Amino acid sequence: MARLDRDRLEQEEARAQRRRARLEKHAVPCPHCGKSVLDHMTRCPYCGGALVPKGYAPMDEQKKRRLRTVGYAVGTVVAVVIVLLILFLK
Numbered sequence: 248m249a250r251l252d253r254d255r256l257e258q259e260e261a262r263a264q265r266r267r268a269r270l271e272k273h274a275v276p277c278p279h280c281g282k283s284v285l286d287h288m289t290r291c292p293y294c295g296g297a298l299v300p301k302g303y304a305p306m307d308e309q310k311k312r313r314l315r316t317v318g319y320a321v322g323t324v325v326a327v328v329i330v331l332l333i334l335f336l337k
């Protein structure tokens with residue numbers, strides 16, 4: 248019984264350690280105050296300074312336009328298919 252409890256405690260400890268390691272991987276110093284913040288944050292919780300999240304890149308206009316065109320095309324096709332289905336299933 249006591250052995251089982253210890254095993255569980257060790258498992259919990261290992262899990263907590265993995266969680267900490269994961270968080271530390273995402274910890275970066277704030278460029279404004281130098282405190283440790285997470286790399287997905289957009290604002291420092293300590294000094295309120297603006298942060299640029301890792302992996303964030305504003306989409307360029309051309310890509311945005313192309314995505315919008317594809318979106319409209321897909322939307323139109325889906326709408327036509329739905330209308331056809333309604334007409335033919337009557």
Ligand SMILES: [Zn+2]
Pocket residue numbers: 277278279280281282291292293294295296
């Ligand atoms: Zn800060």
